[in-house]
Amino acid sequence: MKSPLPVCSSLVCAATPNSTDIKTWHSQIDQHASTGVNKILIGNKCDWDEKRVVSVEQGRDLADEFGLRFLETSAKANEGVEEAFFTLAR
Numbered sequence: 001m002k003s004p005l006p007v008c009s010s011l012v013c014a015a016t017p018n019s020t021d022i023k024t025w026h027s028q029i030d031q032h033a034s035t036g037v038n039k040i041l042i043g044n045k046c047d048w049d050e051k052r053v054v055s056v057e058q059g060r061d062l063a064d065e066f067g068l069r070f071l072e073t074s075a076k077a078n079e080g081v082e083e084a085f086f087t088l089a090r
Helices: 020-032 056-066 081-089
Strands: 008-013 038-043 069-072
Touching: 020 038, 038 056, 038 081, 056 069, 069 081
Parallel strands: 008 038, 038 069
Antiparallel strands: none
16 A cells, blocks of 8 residues: 655755666655656756766666656755756646
8 A cells, every 4th residue: 555655756866876776766656655746856966066976968867767857956056956846846
């Protein structure tokens, strides 16, 4: 039985080139969240260009693998945060 988890969720891809965690989280959301839950893949800390280990292309490819939208965000630089929030809230 699926639990009444939120109707939206994000998967955050911060600083790992390994997609195993993302795949696990995606599976858990599908297994436990309400049917039709909104999901997006978020690349976090996009302002850290010099420390980036996941390229935009890698993030998009992974999102495409799951049929998700990919966005990059930076709370520090206030980039993409509002768009990510409103994308999930729709």
